[in-house]
Amino acid sequence: xxxxxxxxxxxxxxxxxxxxxxxxxxxxxxxxxxxxxxxxxxxxxxxxxxxxxxxxxxxxxxxxxxxxxxxxxxxxxxxxxxxxxxxxxxxxxxxxxxxxxxxxxxxxxxxxxxxxxxxxxxxxxxxxxxxxxxxxxxxxxxxxxxxxxxxxxxxxxxxxxxxx
Amino acid sequence: xxxxxxxxxxxxxxxxxxxxxxxxxxxxxxxxxxxxxxxxxxxxxxxxxxxxxxxxxxxxxxxxxxxxxxxxxxxxxxxxxxxxxxxxxxxxxxxxxxxxxxxxxxxxxxxxxxxxxxxxxxxxxxxxxxxxxxxxxxxxxxxxxxxxxxxxxxxxxxxxxxxxxxxxxxxxxxxxxxxxxxxxxxxxxxxxxxxxxxxxxxxxxxxxxxxxxxxxxxxxxxxxxxxxxxxxxxxxxxxxxxxxxxxxxxxxxxxxxxxxxxxxxxxxxxxxxxxxxxxxxxxxxxxxxxxxxxxxxxxxxxxxxxxxxxxxxxxxxxxxxxxxxxxxxxxxxxxxxxxxxxxxxxxxxxxxxxxxxxxxxxxxxxxxxxxxxxxxxxxxxxxxxxxxxxxxxxxxxxxxxxxxxxxxxxxxxxxxxxxxxxxxxxxxxxxxxxxxxxxxxxxxxxxxxxxxxxxxxxxxxxxxxxxxxxxxxxxxxxxxxxxxxxxxxxxxxxxxxxxxxxxx
Numbered sequence: 001x002x003x004x005x006x007x008x009x010x011x012x013x014x015x016x017x018x019x020x021x022x023x024x025x026x027x028x029x030x031x032x033x034x035x036x037x038x039x040x041x042x043x044x045x046x047x048x049x050x051x052x053x054x055x056x057x058x059x060x061x062x063x064x065x066x067x068x069x070x071x072x073x074x075x076x077x078x079x080x081x082x083x084x085x086x087x088x089x090x091x092x093x094x095x096x097x098x099x100x101x102x103x104x105x106x107x108x109x110x111x112x113x114x115x116x117x118x119x120x121x122x123x124x125x126x127x128x129x130x131x132x133x134x135x136x137x138x139x140x141x142x143x144x145x146x147x148x149x150x151x152x153x154x155x156x157x158x159x160x161x162x163x164x
Numbered sequence: 165x166x167x168x169x170x171x172x173x174x175x176x177x178x179x180x181x182x183x184x185x186x187x188x189x190x191x192x193x194x195x196x197x198x199x200x201x202x203x204x205x206x207x208x209x210x211x212x213x214x215x216x217x218x219x220x221x222x223x224x225x226x227x228x229x230x231x232x233x234x235x236x237x238x239x240x241x242x243x244x245x246x247x248x249x250x251x252x253x254x255x256x257x258x259x260x261x262x263x264x265x266x267x268x269x270x271x272x273x274x275x276x277x278x279x280x281x282x283x284x285x286x287x288x289x290x291x292x293x294x295x296x297x298x299x300x301x302x303x304x305x306x307x308x309x310x311x312x313x314x315x316x317x318x319x320x321x322x323x324x325x326x327x328x329x330x331x332x333x334x335x336x337x338x339x340x341x342x343x344x345x346x347x348x349x350x351x352x353x354x355x356x357x358x359x360x361x362x363x364x365x366x367x368x369x370x371x372x373x374x375x376x377x378x379x380x381x382x383x384x385x386x387x388x389x390x391x392x393x394x395x396x397x398x399x400x401x402x403x404x405x406x407x408x409x410x411x412x413x414x415x416x417x418x419x420x421x422x423x424x425x426x427x428x429x430x431x432x433x434x435x436x437x438x439x440x441x442x443x444x445x446x447x448x449x450x451x452x453x454x455x456x457x458x459x460x461x462x463x464x465x466x467x468x469x470x471x472x473x474x475x476x477x478x479x480x481x482x483x484x485x486x487x488x489x490x491x492x493x494x495x496x497x498x499x500x501x502x503x504x505x506x507x508x509x510x511x512x513x514x515x516x517x518x519x520x521x522x523x524x525x526x527x528x529x530x531x532x533x534x535x536x537x538x539x540x541x542x543x544x545x546x547x548x549x550x551x552x553x554x555x556x557x558x559x560x561x562x563x564x565x566x567x568x569x570x571x572x573x574x575x576x577x578x579x580x581x582x583x584x585x586x587x588x589x590x591x592x593x594x595x596x597x598x599x600x601x602x603x604x605x606x607x608x609x610x611x612x613x614x615x616x617x618x619x620x621x622x623x624x625x626x627x628x629x630x631x632x633x634x635x636x637x638x639x640x641x642x643x644x645x646x647x648x649x650x651x652x653x654x655x656x657x658x659x660x661x662x663x664x665x666x667x668x
Contacts, residue, residue, distance in 0.1 A: 045352040154573065
């Protein structure tokens, strides 16, 4: 038999989206878009922005309601244990994002090839690969391929920075 | 007519034309397979090479590149959850789950067969029905266009995720992001926050790369299984049937493939719609037609077939408004229009009267392009499938680097790379909170067309919304939109009743 319960994740997601949508509708859109003095509604540059933000507000309310009035089957017997595949390692995600941010700062200051080599080396070793032949081999192959395709073939000027 | 065909054969059957088709196709597939590089880029890069070629060879190479790019996007979509082109985002939905089940070769081969059939079908349509099809497509005014786009958005939202509300939220966010930049009617800056880089709006390629590729890297990073020694990206199945498309699967998918071809051919003939919408619309229809719709999103081979057939059917039908009326169907066709004019050919009704031999010769190169696609696709599949043998801790840093350089290469501006990273973080958060990413991307792509059509309709009617129901075609599209929502809601209610009955 279904039991009425609160799906916290859904309700909180809905509330966060609702808050953001209200900020967009009432603050960001009026401050970022200059309205013409007069004219038909269809010519208003903020019309479609307001329609989109209004839709976000309505749907966020709906999502919050879905979470608050959720119905879940009552628990019968033991719940299955979470498998290893379900576990999330937040630290690895933050480290990956942090490394990428640092890479983008180095992109133009140090140079594309040096910063790219550093990022690839760091991530491959951080994620447990200790086979240096593979690590260095993949790194060299990727950098040479990028040089041949983008620099020589597509004439993309990659930033040089202080080094290369 | 026979004389024209014989003359056309004499023009077409030359070594330089055949080499041009094969070369264009190879480069198109390669560039389409690298996220950040598109079929349009492949054509644009080849145009300087065509200055010294005959008109047929030049067009043959460019069309080969365009078709190759449309197909090439499916390879990383299946292997890495990273669509090489926006249209391949539909192929991801079932292609990547199949790869995770060890059936990457099956998915790649089905994508190849469906692409070739889709391409061949639309080439035949182009040859046989080009003028009347263009006439029908151009009967669509702003209200019909707005209603059709709304229908497309709804279909995509319904099929792309498990939750209708979450899908609609993602689509609404995509519409809002699409409004960033200059207002198309008044040129007023909108939501740019004073940044010059946002004057022309957010760029599609960094969004695509971030939402699909970079978010996948973060998603894999979060998995505690990453870094396991000796692991590969996907365990390949040892069952021989999992590494090929069986006769039964192919026959079962044929009806869906031809339906997708029809959808792709029609939508490709409507200027502005493009292969992305065709791919998702075909996918949605395939799910409705399938005997096992619950498998869609979890590795249904028909899903891959429908998405690729719909996507590639656009490549040829895009040429219908281009050749018959001089109106390009999408950006790729617009670049082709430039190439036609550089060769002294002016697409339009007169082209069929003054250069019929050339036109027939170009049609013959389109047919040859399908053979070239089979040749190159067979090679690329075998080579690219080796990617799955590489451990993820080596692959994903490389993917991250390609994402960065692919985003940078568009405008040679670091802003695009930052945008890709931010969309990567957004995509990761969306996946963790069970929001589908595809509706956001599609809504973003369609927003300019939808907004223009909507506002033009309102202007035409003086603010009266009745204009959307006064046209029979517009009313039909709106009715189908409402029906698709009702059917989705009914499906959800039925599932809940079934689960409740099981508990009792």
